Amino acid sequence: MSGNLDVLQMKEEDVLKFLAAGTHLGGTNMDFQMEHYIYKRKSVYIINLRKTWEKLLLAARAIVAIENPADVCVISSRNTGQRAVLKFASATGATTFHGRFTPGTFTNQIQAAFREPRLLIVTDPRADHQPLTEASYVNIPTIALCNTDSPLRYVDIAIPCNNKGHHSVGLMWWMLSREVLRMRGTISREHPWEVMPDLYFYRDPEEIEKEEQAAAEKAVGKEEFQGEWTAPAAEFTQPEVADWSEGVAVPSVPIQQFSAAAASAKPSAAAVEGLTEDWSAQPATEDWSAAPTAQASEWGGETAAWS
Template sequence: MKEEEEKGELLVSERIYLLDGVHIGTQKKNADMKRFIYRVREDGLYVLDVKKTDQSIRFATSLLAKYKPENILLVGVRQYARVPIEKMSAILGAKSITGRFMPGTLTNPEAKQYLEPDLILITDPAVDEQALKEAVVVGIPIISLCDANNETKFIDLVVPTNNKGRKSLALVYWLLTREVLKQKGKIKNYDEFKPAVEDFETKI
């Protein structure tokens, strides 16, 4: 069966979402994420609804595509977020911060690393807390990847996903990149998008 036939209305097939662990949540649930949870496994792990993940990626890319790439900031403290963020940043021309987010980056004009983005995309509101706080202070739209245990307060657009896994982060950032290019008319079809998901994946 061809990939296009298999995936139906999804951006990639449900099988690929599941193989890359996008649906794997946590054993703790935040009430904010209840609407994105598909079921609870016998071991207590909350499973995310990949159809809602897919839909949210579409919403996120529609918003991202409205901004100039250089005015978008991608943020991720997590180790497995660095490669996908840097890849998306390089392809789109967006700014990125991986590793420690220095206090004052968005709020202190005197800071050496001061930036004035129009929109921010963060990987995990729990560990990217400093970036989230500063984005709230300066009043810019916030898109965030969120797992089952995340609080979504102050987040304008939630992308429900496993935001800790190496493969899941690679797939989600790959899809975000591809769909933004499609929205902007930079590629006419998916065949023109040459990077592979593996290019967005942290090597171990």
């Protein structure tokens, strides 16, 4: 489909992207209808990337031929292609069905999710067999990313590639999005597309959580290390102690004035006794061992006669 035009030829950076993502690596089995897309076999079947590029251009031309971009329906029931499908729909304006496909979407007019697309694109013909079968009932042309062992029944345009790896699937949807935008004239072929293929790759939620946890631990460790070794020592300055007596209002106490007669008066004996009493002196101890003095009995005279 390139028509020997230099502008449509596959560039070296595109080939390097295909090889890095493993797009050329097929499966261990081969469908007889996929035989002419295979270059050779080396433990697994190797896909001819030139034919992959030609079919990619053909699929992009079929998508551009649809006047309303919303009439193009893209489907991926597998997790590895759901993010890529959403990104493709966001870039080109297509309608997406990610996750489980509801049977009867193309044939049952009663249900609320009924759609009549003009073009159908699926990620895996084996996993997305239900929408392919319904598309054949209502004469919808179909495009599919096909591996070496994928069945080509009800598939009109097969793009040979590795549809098992999440890197390969994301790269193929990125390539298809870029070619559609180039053929529409949205982006130029002279400048690289600013959107990176990494945005189309599937990421495992557990892997994302582990990366975030590792990044948080690394940040905490870096802060502790900087605080212990590389942080400059804080300069210690002696705080200035304020004088508490300053600014405190001291009430004035009136001084009592005594007359000369009162000052020369002699104090009384009781006052002198109270003033001269030494409180620190030990009190006189009583001798408890001494015999008590005999007291006269009041009952019977001086001595009591019991006999």
